[in-house]
Amino acid sequence: MYVFILLTTFYSDVNSYTRMKFTALYDVHRGMGAKMIEFSGCMMPLEYIGTRDEHLAVRNSVGLFDISHMGEIEVYGKEAAFVCQWVTTNDISKLSNFQAHYTLLCNPEGGIIDDIIVYKISDEHFFICVNAVNTLKDYEWIKSEESKFKAIVVNKSPEYSQIALQGPNSQVLLSSVLKMDFSTLKRFFFQFVKWKDSNLIVARTGYTGEDGFEIFLPWNLAKELWDEIIEGGKSHGIQACGLGARDTLRIEMGYPLYGHEIEEDRNPFEAGLSSFVKFDKGGFIGKESLLGVIEKGIKKKLFGFEMVERGIPRQGYGIVKGEIILGAVTSGTLSPSLEKPIGMGYLKTDIYFDDEIEIEIRGTRRKAKIVSVPFYKKLAKEKRNGRDSRSA
């Protein structure tokens, strides 16, 4: 029996990691019995009790993730806002202080270098969270633009730990642990919280499709906060969650992951991320190429599908229809919430919902059909029901 671990992205430059990295919580994970794997050069928990149960805890109660492998880059200075505006595709001028947004770093050809979240602390101070595997690449990319502006770009990743508390019970739990009311903190806003004489950044953001928080904190406080949340969370149904659940949760939401849906030769329009590209904001890297993409139109687009026949789609499996090769699977899993296999892949744009396709699973073709994303629509459904009941 030969095991292929599929969680590793194939785009990591192994040479740029001369030694294995460990998060501040490594011993905590081992103590909790987590199965550990290497991800982007860092030893991370894959799962504690099992991906399915961890996943469902996030959907139904609350889950806690160590995501300290993620990178943190800060931009300071009089023209810090101009740096962010120049290197990203979204419009930084729309952010108020203590607000964040999802955005992209693109190369001059319009390809996606990374997808990131930019947090605005002030006009002269921005905090950027980047994908683990891209930390050095992103830092060097932004740093190379530094000299054009009155600003300083610093890679702060070694100083920060990051944990994510996600799920419907996350707000009540975090408010009680940090003794502060977070019920009024809006989605994609953040605040500084004084805790044990240090500043935490508490942001109402996440990668699961549930309500939740991402907390940036000094390395030395990570264990203490983790333990307090686990202890305080017992009455809220807390579950420690690994990268396995992080991946199945984001796939159910159709969120792209670098190295899967996003690569440097994919542009935001193909990836379905056009709403994060703002042409009217002024100049930015990749703008001309992206305008060209719009003019010419895209040939391929990211689609979601679910299996009709048995089998779990995995990255790299072929997507075919009769004699025609349509593309390849970028991500796939057995969805714990929907209890069926789902996946994503780039296909020609003349494909429609309910169209039948086939996935080549280790030599056999299995039927699948195109469906809309997110695959998991709980939030949308709740909102719709809420409106229905008001109008009724």
Next chain:
Amino acid sequence: MVEIPEVLKYTKEHEWARVEDDIVIIGITDYAQDALGEIVYIELPSEGDEVTKGETFGAVESTKSVSDLYAPISGEVVEVNEALLDSPEAINEDPYGEGWMVKVKPYDPSELEDLMDSDEYTEFIEKQSEK
């Protein structure tokens, strides 16, 4: 500590084989199911299919991994554990019992002699985990 029953034979790919009269029952070991984690999907051959020693006869998948299954012996599949198709978690819960995968009528029962016994397999996985 993983369970390694004395009565079974083992492959380097972590399958076990148990002889019952003229039939060989095949599954994956406790060590394998533990390493894989929660098994969510399995693909098995059909009754009447031929399996070849050292070649794949199916696959098991956890949420994050795919593992091929290698036949410990050549022969004809006489029974398949269909229950696993709907509840593959039985492999995690009871790898040597309810988690059995196929029953094979071997062409050459002496092929079993090439497999490891429980002591050899124990030593083998100890060496594996030292690496």
